[in-house]
Amino acid sequence: MGELVVDKHVKYILSVEKRKDSFESVVLEHLRMNGAYWGLTTLDLLGKLDALDSNEVIQWIMKCQHESGGFAGNIGHDPHLLYTLSAVQVLALFDKLNVLDADKVANYISGLQNEDGSFSGDEWGEVDSRFSYLAICCLSILHRLDKMNVEKAVNYIASCKNVDGGFGCTPGGESHAGQIFCCVGALAITGSLHHVDKDLLGWWLCERQVKSGGLNGRPEKLPDVCYSWWVLSSLIMIDRVHWINKDKLVKFILNCQDTENGGISDRPEDAVDVFHTYFGVAGLSLLEYPGLKAIDPAHALPVDVVNRIFFQK
Amino acid sequence: MDAEEHKLPLSQNPEWADVTPIPQDDGPNPVVPIAYKPEFIETMDYFRAVYKANEFSPRALQLTHQAILLNPGNYTVWHFRRLILDALGIDLNEELEFMSGISENNPKNYQIWHHRRWIAEKLGTDVASKELDFTKRMLFLDAKNYHAWSYRQWVLQTLGGWENELNYCHQLLEEDVFNNSAWNQRYFVVTGSPLLGGLEAMRESEVKYTVEAILRSPENESPWRYLRGLYKNDPKSWISDPQVSSVCLKVLSAKANHVFALSTLLDLLSHGFQANQEFRDAVDSLRPSNSDPPDSDLAKAICSILRHVDPMRVNYWTWRKNKLPLSV
Secondary structure, eight states: OOOOOHHHHHHHHHTGGGOOOHHHHHHHHTTHHHHHHHHHHHHHHTTOGGGSOHHHHHHHHHHTBOTTSOBBSSTTSOBOHHHHHHHHHHHHHTTOGGGSOHHHHHHHHHTTBOTTSOBBSSTTOOBOHHHHHHHHHHHHHTTOGGGSOHHHHHHHHHHTBOTTSOBOSSTTOOOOHHHHHHHHHHHHHTTOGGGSOHHHHHHHHHTTBOTTSOBOSSTTOOOOTHHHHHHHHHHHHTTOGGGSOHHHHHHHHHHTBOTTTOOBOSSTTSOOBHHHHHHHHHHHHHTTOTTSOOBOTTTOSBHHHHHHHHHOO | OOHHHHHSOGGGOGGGTTOOOOOOOOOSSOSSOOOOOHHHHHHHHHHHHHHHTTOOSHHHHHHHHHHHHHOTTOHHHHHHHHHHHHHHTOOHHHHHHHHHHHHTTOTTOHHHHHHHHHHHHHHGGGGHHHHHHHHHHHHHHOTTOHHHHHHHHHHHHHHOOOTTHHHHHHHHHHHOTTOHHHHHHHHHHHHHOTTTOHHHHHHHHHHHHHHHHHHHOTTOHHHHHHHHHTTTTOHHHHHHOHHHHHHHHHHHHHTSSOHHHHHHHHHHHHTTOOOOHHHHHHHHTTSOTTSSSOOSSHHHHHHHHHHHHOGGGHHHHHHHHHHSOOOO
16 A cells, blocks of 8 residues: 555645646536635645645736636626635635625525525525535635524425435435535534434445445445545544544555646546545545644545634734 | 527527627635536527527527536526417427437436426326337436336326237336336236225235245345235234245255345234244254353244344344343
C-alpha cells in the first residue's frame, strides 16, 4: 500500500485546467461552484489552501450571486440550493462570510421551504431530502436557522426513513448512502438525531463495506470512493464508525490514487476527477489519516473552519 | 429550420443575424477553469442572448434543444425551455417524445426527470400508463436507476396505475432477486397501494413470498430486511410467527451463507424469542472448531460465530455480544 501523495494531489487540483478532458469540462460548466468547493476544501484539508489567491475566488463567487440571494453554479446562471451551499462553504473556508448579506441568502433559502416542511432545490420545485440538508447546513453556517420552520423540516426528513433504518429522497424512496448522509447531517445539525435508529442504521451502513474494503451506497452495488464520505460521515454522526474496518477502507482509498499525476478515482484503475479526489481525501480525514486536517462530518468543512463559525462570534 | 441551416454556425446563419451573442464570464483566473469546445461556446453565447431577452420563439426552442444536446445538465436551459413551451402552447405529448430520445443517453440526469415530471403533471392521469412504460424501459437499461424509481413512485402516487405494480416487482425480482430497488418498490406497493389493503392484509402472502426468496439465496441482504419490515410496529407477531424462526432454522441447517439467518435469529432472541433445542443444535454445529469453548448462552454463541464468519464487521458483532443481557 502506498501513502497519500499529497503534493501530487495539490498539483492535480491546481492544474485541472490543463487537462484536455473536454467532456468533463462541459459537464462541470454549470456546476463550477461545486467544483470550487470540492477543489478548495481538498486543498484546505491538505493544508494548502494558500496556494490560491482567495480574492479572485471570492470575487468570482460574488458574481455568481443572483438578486434573489441564491448562488448559481457559474456567472449568469440561475441560483440553486446546491450552489448556494457550496458558495457559502467556500466563503467560510476563506473566513469571508462577512462579505455576504446573510439575511438575503437566508431569505432565499427559507423561501424554498414547502408547506410539508420539505425543501425545493430552486424556484421550479424539485423536492428531495438532499435539499433539506443543503438548506439546513447553509442556514446553520449563516446563524439563521431561525429563519426556517425547523420542526416541520425535521418531520419531513423523518418521513423519509425506511424500515432498514436508512433514508430515501422522498417518503418511500430506497435507502441510499448519499441520501442518508443528507438526512443524518440535517438531523445532527438541528439536534434531532433521536429520529435515527442508530443501531439499525449503523448496521446497514457497515454492511456497505465489501470484500475489497471499499464501501457501496446500496446493497449489491459496486464500491465507490465517494461513499467513503457519505457512509463514514453518517457513521461518525451516529457514533458507530468503529463498526467498519478502517484499515481496509484506507487501503481501498489509497489504491484509487493516481500516484503519478495526482487525483483520486471512484475505483482502482479508473480515471480521476475533482469530485472523487475530494471524497477520497475527506474520507481519509474522517479516518484520521496522518497529516490531514480534521473535517466536520455534518457541515462538510474542516473542523477549524466550523469552530471559527460557531465559537468565535 | 431545415437541415442545411442547422449545420451552419449560428454566427453565419441569417436567421440569427439580429441576435448579439453574450459570452460566458468565468471571472478572473478561474478556480475550476473550463476548456470549452467552439460549438458549445457559440450555442451558449446565443442562448444567453435569447434568455436575457426573454425570447419565447420557435428558434429559441430549437436553440434550447441544441444546448441540451451539448450539456443536458444545465438546468437554466431546461427552465427556459419550459417557459417557451408554455408561451408557445406546444403539444406536450410531442415534448414527451422528444424527452424519450434524450433520456436513454442521460439516465442519471436530474433535469431530465424533473422536466418530464413537469410535463406529466400538466398532461394528467391520461399519461400514467405511458409514464410507467417509460420508466420500465429506463429500468430495463438499469434496474437500479434511482431517478427512474423516484419518478415511478411519483407517477403512481400522483397519476395512478397501481394495478400491475406488484407483478412488475415480481418480474424484476425473478430477473434479479438481489435487486434492492425492486424490494424497496415492493414495500412501497404493499404499504401504499390503494388496491391491496395495506401491510397487515398483505403480510401472510408477502411472508411466504419472501421466505421462498430467502431460501433461494440466503446470502441476499434485501429479503431479510424486507421480512423484518413486514412486521413494522408489530414486533410481537414477528417473534411469534413460526415462519420467521423456521426460515432461520432452515438456512442454518443448510450450513452455508448463514450470516443473515444468524443475525435475524439474534434479533429474535434479543426481543424475547424462546429457542428450542433444534435451534441450539443448528447453531452449535456451525461453531468453528478452533474457537473458544462453547457459550452456554445461545445469543452469545451466535455472536461468536458471526465474529468468525464476518470478520469485516467483527467490532459490530462484538458490540452485539457485549450488549446482551447477562445469561442466567
